[in-house]
Amino acid sequence: MTRSADFWNSAYDNDIAPWVIDEPQPAIVALERDGWIQGRVLDIGCGAGEHTILLTKLGYDVLGIDLAASAVAFARRNAAAQGVPAARFDVGDAIALGDAGTPPVYDTIVDSALFHIFGTEPDARAAYVRSLHALCKPGGLVDILALSDDGPGFGPQISDSLIRESFTDGWELEDLQSTRYRGRVTAGALEQQPDLGVPEGSSINVAAWLARIRRV
Numbered sequence: 477m478t479r480s481a482d483f484w485n486s487a488y489d490n491d492i493a494p495w496v497i498d499e500p501q502p503a504i505v506a507l508e509r510d511g512w513i514q515g516r517v518l519d520i521g522c523g524a525g526e527h528t529i530l531l532t533k534l535g536y537d538v539l540g541i542d543l544a545a546s547a548v549a550f551a552r553r554n555a556a557a558q559g560v561p562a563a564r565f566d567v568g569d570a571i572a573l574g575d576a577g578t579p580p581v582y583d584t585i586v587d588s589a590l591f592h593i594f595g596t597e598p599d600a601r602a603a604y605v606r607s608l609h610a611l612c613k614p615g616g617l618v619d620i621l622a623l624s625d626d627g628p629g630f631g632p633q634i635s636d637s638l639i640r641e642s643f644t645d646g647w648e649l650e651d652l653q654s655t656r657y658r659g660r661v662t663a664g665a666l667e668q669q670p671d672l673g674v675p676e677g678s679s680i681n682v683a684a685w686l687a688r689i690r691r692v
Contacts, residue, residue: 515583525551
């Protein structure tokens with residue numbers, strides 16, 4: 477479900493975010509390796525900034541945005557610590573970014589673990605998809621990595637059909653496959669899902685979807 481900026485700020489301020497793993501998601505690294513990240517890039521819901529940092533290192537024109545000011549501050553510190561001070565981050569609302577009049581300037585939008593938070597809120601999900609459409613150039617790609625309901629995990633989990641149903645008019649779903657999402661087992665994650673089978677502080681790979689969607 478969607479949460480306030482204060483909720484997300486608290487996750488970074490108190491170091492309890494299970495998605496902060498000190499490395500890019502392997503599925504996103506593979507996307508770039510396979511050529512599915514091109515041109516000007518938006519890392520939407522960038523969190524700790526690992527994907528923006530990676531893509532900046534590789535020479536992409538990339539911007540990371542996040543609703544939480546604490547996430548953006550964390551990402552900037554992270555970039556500096558990794559020797560990538562050129563990595564760019566801004567605070568921004570993923571839904572409001574696509575307000576009327578916004579020019580479609582991005583060739584690729586990378587969504588790592590943002591889309592699924594709208595899973596139980598159809599109005600917010602539709603608004604988010606409209607925002608993506610407004611931001612992405614015609615012919616551009618939206619790459620989505622989302623937690624799957626196909627197995628135990630943590631956080632909001634969604635079905636593949638929800639992705640299919642959300643991207644119809646103005647979109648072409650080119651690929652949708654099962655993959656894994658790497659997380660960090662926090663006390664909160666164990667409270668939510670006690671049968672994860674690994675101790676607190678461990679890393680874990682849970683079921684996820686990887687979607688490649690073209691803006692038409």
